[in-house]
Amino acid sequence: MDRSWLGWAEIDPADDVCAGSQVSLKLTYHVGKFGIDDGGSIRIARRSVSDSEPLQFDDPQSTGYTKVSTSGAVRLNCKWDRRGHIRPWRGALQVDVHDGSLGEGDTIEIVMGDRGGGGPGFRIQTFREEEHIFKVLVDCFGTGRFEEIDGSPVISIVGGPINIIQVVTPSEAVQGEPFSIVVRALDSWGNRSDEFRGDVSFSSSDPNAALPPGYSFAEGDRGAQRVGGVTLNTPGLHTVSVKDGKGREATSNPIIVRRERPELSLFWGDFHGQTKQTVGTGSLDEYFSFVRDVAGMDFGAWQG
Template sequence: MRSFVDRKPLIADKFVSPQNLSVRSFNNIEISFILNFDLPMNSKLILRLRGGRNNKNDWYYLQPFDSDEKGFIKLKTIPKINYLPIIITGKQLLVKYLFIETSLERGTKFHFTLKDTLVQSIVERRKKLEVLFELQDGTVLEVKNPPRIDITNSEMDHITIIAPSMTYPKQKFEIIVRIEDKYQNLVTEFNETIKIYINDRNGNREFLGSIDVKDADNGIFKYEIKNNKKVSEIFFIEVQYKNDSYRSNPILSQKKKPERQLYWGYIHGHTTKSDGMRSLKEYFENLKKAGLNFGTNTEHDHLNETTNEDFEEIKRMVEENNEEHNFITIFGYEYGTWYTGYGDICIYYRDTAIPIFRSEINKYNSTKKLIKNLKPHSGKVLMIGHHTALKPGFRNWDHFNNDLERLVEIYSCWGSQENSFKQGNPLPPRYKFFGYGSYARKRGAVLGRKGSYVQDALQKGYKLGFTAGGDDHFGLYPSGKIDLDNGIYPPGIMAVWSKDFTRDSIWDSLMDRKCYGSTGPRVIIEFNLGEFFMGDIIDIRNHPILKSSRKFSIKIISPLKIKFIKLIRNNKVLKKIKVNKNYFNDSLEDQELWKNLYLNHIKKNEKFIFYYSRIILEDNNIAWTSPIWIIKKY
């Protein structure tokens, strides 16, 4: 099927009423326009509310058959023309009108009346009500400037407070306060007074001040606080509005500035440069509005989606938004080969002069070829496998290079790739499913691929730390609990322990696997084996005491109750601890002999064991620490 946008306007005299709709509301809509060219016989007119390259949403109810049911759409033409309506639902929500054995002349007027349709749950300014014409030979004419409508937030539902996870005495820090509706959209009409407090774990509460929030704030503002704590302590920022109180993520105050600090990031998302909803500029603005410390976009490598010129513009935007000690950016893109076993892999560059390796080009079109071409840039590139066990985009782990690939995205909107549903994964890989109502399921079908899970790679001896993200296509609140009715999961978030808040330091921490992933909650996690930390590789010949005993310390500070902590050894649960609190700080010991535990690396002369923590939180949330490995080469 050929598709193009005609240079001249295909329609004229566009009309839409109403021009503003609130998210997740049932509405009646009228749309009209006049045909501006002669439409040949046996052509189709398409009106699309969901689907296509950049039209990602969860709009529901569109049908041309029953006027008593939700979403009924009626088309009236002047002059009157006979047509056959065809409804398509699923990834797309559209209606096609087939004009059988008749052509339509320029000047034909179309008037649509849509009744009780359910608006998407995500805010979108000037949303396209897409209009396309499909000719008999399959050519599709896309209306470049179709009728548009504003999708606005609903009423205020809650307040989200985002704070840094760590501070030290006398340090000034900023919090972000977001006034949100039920669907995590910012509420732009809010003229109210709120009160801000600082609370500690013992219930002590200190009033900091009152803030008059104005419409001009557009539902979000920053507030500066000075840390006056003199001892190590956990505290929260509380916002009170009328009779309701809202808490920030936990903040750990330390006696002095620590060697490593915790930074939160989101490094896998899409803009209109490939198949996302938001522009580059808006996407980066929203990364910062989400209270993130670092982030980037990762457009698809396919030339028909992201051109060379697009990538140059992205590189410029990445550099413009990088501000040391404030917000860090890294250039990256998504290498994508579905149904091949080569997987979808996000590739990040420390040096943007390195060329883009497009998966559609023969000399780069397999994981083996990609690795060959990336090897000369070792240390300056980082590969991170994405939805490795999702069947359509699964990863065959046979071709692998640990110098290039040091991390894996253990969780995204496609679910947890850790292990299979049969192995107890509560968030298994799922594919999109569009449905709404009492009989619709919230999540799509489980589509996991045996042999492609993260644990399968670890079993082979691969040293992979963990990240979490989203594969975000909405760009409205990256890392926020955006949970559309589209069958997949809300996005996750990743944390990095870094010595400094600079691009070089963040990059080094990623390469050293000093990171972990979460399904969303900003939980503070420290995972140590003696002097060693998550992501470390220990040579047992230099530490022979580890042959007989290994004592781990785990410290967790969580905004949600910790239900269980599971210490995983060689992919099996070694210890499971019931916590049922927001705080945990204890040691776990493994006294089994090394000689009875070690596995053999699939490619190297190396024996190894590995450990990581899986933290089960309230509301079906999970966090995973990067593993610690103990190895012996021979």
């Protein structure tokens, strides 16, 4: 339906935010031509898998404090419910209109993580999501039927500053045959660190290994990169290590180096991945690129 009837919403700021950080976000709903009758409501829902903290309305000095106001001459009642909407949009804030009605052009302003009373803000979810939607629904006439507005507000949640560096390798290799490894910079929540830049160098427990000269992380890598050209030349159990310019270092999982390729090989993967098309998050491209380029797995399967 055209947004002029159900209304529209915007969020400020709409900038990227770091996963797990304390933020303050102002969502403004603009009432459409239908208005909102006495007993009507708006609902702001989040995905079931989000671990953003619950919103609260009682203690302005505590985390998650949310302030709700309106330009109209009505009374608002606010409630946060972990099961306030339907799967896969479970957690929801509902704002009910009482003692009057709102007309076209009125606004409802919701500040999630209001800091005016000394609170630290609102802790956003701890994992990355390129399209984090605040789904806005409206029950204009108090019938209990909520309709989604056109164009709910969206922000991107990205990885925070680097906390550790890791290197992931295959569990098996054949003497003299090159393979690739994944190097990833992770934040304190285990997300890849989008802002990581710098050079990394490689070493190995195999004294005869042939290794890449190094790698320079750039903006497009977003904290993770698959690097090829690693060759182990000594049979046995070995590892590959990585070190960045700040002295952070890590050692890989063990690698069994065989003289010849065995009849059966060991592969790692995930059979049950889900995206925003069902009850997960992210797109199909995001899922498979994570499997290959961040998790360093050999295969992945998509279940919906």
